[in-house]
Amino acid sequence: MRPIFLRSGGLAVTATVAALIATAVPASAATGGASAYGVQVTVTLLGQPAVTQTPIPVANASGPTSASLASLTVPGVLSASALQVNATQNPTTGEDKSSATVGSATLGLLTAAAGGTAPSASxxxxxxxxxxxxxxxxTTIGTLNLGTLGNGSVGPNIAPNTTIALHVGTATIATLVLNEQIHNPDGSLTVNGVHLRLLTGGLGAIGSGDVILSSATCGPAALPTPIASGVGLWAGLSLLAAIGVTAGLLRRRRANAPANA
Known part of the structure; x- marks a missing residue:
C-alpha cells in the first residue's frame, strides 16, 4: 500500500507546484484605452453630398501600436501629408501613451470663404x-495660417480648448478649437490637435460637420499586475524535478520487487 500512498501524494504535490508555477509567470496588465488617429472628416457642404473619412491612420494599444500615411486627400475638403500615430501601454505599470502628428494640412473646404486662399497648418x-x-x-502646432478668416497666431503653449471664430465680414462660419480636451465618461481623455466645426444655419453657414486633425486618447491607466518573484518559479521547477526522480525510483523498486511481495 505504501507505493500507492506515495504515488497519490506525489500527484497532489505536483498539482500544487504546477499552480505555483502558473502564478509565478509574469502577467501583463489589461489593455488600456490608448489610441490615436491622424484625420477624421464628417462634412456636408451646402448643395453637396455628404463627405466622410473614417479615422486614418489608426493606432491602438492592442495593435497595431503605430501607423503612418504619406499623404491623404479628401476631395473638396482637405489635403494632408506626413501622418504618424502611436499608442502603447506599459505592461508592468498599466500606463498609456498616445500621440498623433499631421505634418501639414490644407483646409480646401474654406478656400472660397477665405477669399481664394485655403487656410493651412503645419x-x-x-x-x-x-x-x-x-x-x-x-498640443503643439508649428504654423497656422487662416488668411482673412481670423487671427491664426499660436504660441508654444496652447491652452486647452482654445477657440478661434472664423468669420467672413461679420458672419461667423465656423469655429476652430485648438488643443481640444474631452474627458470621456469612461475616464479616458481625448486630445484633438485641431477641431474644425462648421456652424449650421445663420448668415454665414456654408454647411455642417466636423474635421479633426491629430487625435490622441489615453486612460484611465490600468492597475499594475503583481508579478511573482523569479525565485518562486525556480523553487517550483526544483520541486517538480525532485518529484520526477522519486517517481522513477519507485517504479524501479516495484519492477525489482519479488512477485509475491
Missing part, C-alpha cells in the same frame, strides 16, 4: 499620457 501634434495619478494632454 506640424500638428497631439499627445495624451495616462498614469496612476491621472491623464494629461497637450
Amino acid at each position: 506640424a500638428i501634434t497631439a499627445t495624451c499620457d495616462a498614469t496612476q495619478a491621472g491623464e494629461q494632454g497637450s
